[in-house]
Amino acid sequence: MVRSGLAVLAVVCGGRALRRLRLPISAAGWNRGGWTLRGLDGSDDPAALISSKVMHGVVLLHLASPRHGKLTLWLMPDNSDPDIRRRLRMRLAVLGQGEAAQ
Secondary structure, eight states: OHHHHHHHHHHHHHHHHHHHHSOSEEEEEEETTEEEEEETTSOEEEEEEEEEEEETTEEEEEEEETTTEEEEEEEOTTTSOHHHHHHHHHHHHHHHHHHHHO
């Protein structure tokens, strides 16, 4: 009885964890006006960059938007172009210097 209860609990917790892994967005973009997140329905919503981190060619973006909440986007070699990641790393470095100067 206890084992079956634990099995059901594990399945429920596993299902919830998997649902949280699916991002409700299909793309993210940045321009001089700020960050935007494109939802699965095609709508663009404004977002704010909370923080970013670069590790061994991988770029992590922590974004927040009113509609989607807080999200962490992983830009890796298998899901983004190397040139895009390179330019983004340069822009993030410039933004970091600008924030430090203020």
